Amino acid sequence: MKRRDTGGSALNRARKLGFSFDGRALTGVEGDTLASSLLANGVRLCGRSFKYHRPRGVMTAGSEEPNALMEVLRDGAWHPNIRATMQELHQGLNARAQNCWPSVQCDVMAVNDLLSPFLGAGFYYKTFMWPRAFWEGLYEPLIRRAAGLGRLPQSHQGAPHEKAFAFCDLLVIGSGPAGLMAALVAAKAGADVILCEEDRQMGGRILSDMAQIDGGAGADWAAGVLAELESLPNVRLMPRTSVFGAYDGGVYGALERVSLHMTAPGRTPRECYWRITAKRTILATGALERPIAHPDNDRPGTMLLGAIASYWHRFAVDPGRVVVFGNNDHALAKARALAADGMDIRAYIDPREVSADTPFKTYQGEVIGTRGRHGLHSVTLRHQGREIRLDADTLALSGGWNPSLHLACHMNGRPVWDEGIAAFVPRDAMVPGLQVVGAAAGIFSTHGALDSGARAAMQALDALGMHATPPDLPQSEDTPYAITPLWQVQARGRAWLDFANDVTTKDVAQAAREGFVSVEHMKRYTTQGMAPDQGKSSNMGALAVLADATGGSIPGTGTTTFRPPFVPVSIAALGAGGYGPSFAPQRFTTSDAQTRKMGAPMIEAGLWYRPSHFPRAGDRDWRCACNRETLHVRHAVGVCDVSTLGKIDVQGPDAARFLDFVYTNTMSSLKPGRVRYGLMLREDGHVMDDGTCARLSGQHFLITTTTAAAGEVMRHLDFVQQAYCADWAVRLISVTEAWAQCTIAGPLADELLGHLLGDLPDLPFMGCAPVTVGGVDARLFRISFSGERGYELAVPARYGADLYRHLVALAEGLGGGAYGMEALNVLRIEKGFVTHAEIDGRVTAFDLGLQGMLSQKKDFIGRAASQRPRLTGPTRLQLVGLRAVDPQSEITAGAHLYPGDKPAKAAYGQGHVTSVCYSPTLDSWLGLALVENGRARHGETLRLDDGLRGIRADVEICNPVFFDPEGGRMRD
């Protein structure tokens, strides 16, 4: 193999590129792929096979490559399984063979090849079964090391990747003659067209064969069409883009290699994961050539004939002395054309009778072996009962063509067998809106491709309601295609089917003998088609060999299931933009910056970030801060941003009626200027959420939800309104982000507000009123989640940061300060207030002791179900308080509770702990729990057992309201 002196349509010879393979400095030129530059440098051996560590070389010129998988150094890490045929060469590219040690020439694991009689189909299953305990510790790591296909980089900090969305009238996949024709017809009619091509250059097979179109070179015609497409504003050309999956609703997944061909891509994304939504799609992905299973068909130098032509025309790679082994008319025609173009073709071998009118010798017969340690030296063939050995550098195989119909089968459609071309072809309408054209549909002539592309475009336009006149097709060949299938050469020696996973014809026959006669079972037993190439060039052959071994027909044996992705897709691309801080949206309160400035560690509450606590110098740990903040509220005044609570504005003449329907209790009787605690159920009778409902005026309410359930409650209320009371005069809208709201809680709350507002309105407990803060209209609510005298003050969100800073400063001046989530939690547990730790979706109003809030006078959501017998009564887990018998003995949330004399087994479980805290107010560990028949068991002692954290403690069941059970502190 070497570079020809002339030719190479893909190359820009003026620009030399230095690169390295296995530590060797080599030179290629701009336009090369890694594979073409290796071949041009005479490098045939470029990897070791998966199981037997056989020497392997480049076999194909496309994404179906099974052999030339390499590691490439990118962004400081070695990336495995890079197909050399798809990696464009760039200055400084650093690649190395994988799956070999110490080097690709001298690989110690090649000993596996000598052991091959013991490593056949099902070898893992038979050998490593016993003893069972050895599997995880010994066998699996051993096998992985010996048989891996490269190793993944260990860093999580990948290079940039991107995700994008596109929409079009017509998506054309593949830019060969059929795809180009389809895109041109549709684009000229005004349709929005996206044309995707896997290769760097558009043109498909036109770039690699000598097809004549309109009396000139096919490549010239393609260039003209592409220039025209490029000039149209309604066309998007997407080279380097592999469409890898077809999904519901005309959605296609595609992977664009954006900067993998650049030496220093910097922040340019390496790949982009596209989701393309197309009204119609034309699949013009061409066909993949099949190798032939003959003994030693895996030696470096053995390649597909079409690939050799591609390397010859596009990359000016001279394959040296070539022997061609084919079984179809295309192969012979191609050999003739290549010979006429100057390729040194020594012989053409075909099991069919071949006319002798060729510039090279022809043999009717088969190849039965090859020789050459690290690459092909000679080919042995069988001709008229004799064995003939021919010296050769390259053996070109052409066992026929398989239409690339994978995408058409992604929605579980099964292709049909076409005897004429000895291949599977797609049926109509396997994917809604998708038509298959050209070679992908089994139409192999250039004319057939152009014609089917144009017709499909006309049909697509018709379906889109667009009109066009049928185009005049350019002139091109329309030669018929004839093939006599040759699935395996009957001769001594191992003949490879799946090169990537080292599956031979013998393995498939053995699988059949052992009873794995279904194609899906054979696949899994032999691992046929399960390597990165997914058996693109080998599944068909394996299926035929299986049919032969079982005496069945090929269509009767059937194909395995085609699943996305068509080509390997990196997780980095699929997950682009979805890790680290962008894993989920982040929501920040208006006090966020100030809170962080005060040094508070932030914790996540749903998508929100809230301060955990506010450390001060001398704090031993977070609990010191938490205790201090709790006591500030109990003894002075604390300030906390509670803007994350859901706020829903409900207005209209029927607003009160609507709220009566969604809350268990009655809101229509609420007076303007008053607030009521409310409970909402799901229709199945369980508690959905709790919160407050303020009547701002006669027809205007503002309700709050918990932070966790804000979205769910909004959806629920919208549902109830739209499903059951669409004709009521009521409208609701989320105003969560419109208002910043702060709690001011503690015995000095009035004093603080007096400083802020000057004149504090005389609000009763559960009252609300409009106020003015520094000239800004605000709302003041006298409500309390801490058990202290407390207020919540709401201002339009744009004033939130100022309000918070001001309130904290005032609180600090009164001996209090800001408090965080930890203190907020302690304060509410001391008071027995529930959150979604208790309202876990399984509790009823009865369980929480709130059955009194279920109105008997009206219907409401969840009412019917809440009355069902098993949702109330002594078998229910009921809310209780827990006090550690030794007050300093830690208890934990999530722990289970058992009778003291019983083991920690599910059968004895009495319930579980939902929330705990250390109460600085009461100097004790406290908890809330759900305990079977708990309200009747106050005073009883249970054993708490947290097996996970190894914590055990005796706890006493008590009233969940530990502090100020009469509520005087917040009410009076």
Add this chain to the structure above:
Amino acid sequence: MRLPCPCCGWRDLREFTYKGAADALHRPAPDDASGWDDHLHNRTNPAGETRDLWYHDPCGTWVCVTRDTVTHAVISGVPLEGAR
């Protein structure tokens, strides 16, 4: 997968929240115990055309979607008012 919102047109699945079968649109009478059991728990799970409820989060519209569980075809999407 894409769904039709009566307010916004065809939109990506990820903009929607699923609720369940359109049975939820027909609330039984308060004292119809067996009706409530059906309403809450029993579903037909058809192979073929089915109607279910989706919330289009960006605009707050509930949509009754008719689709086919066999072919995955999405046939229509209407507001709840027209779906009962």
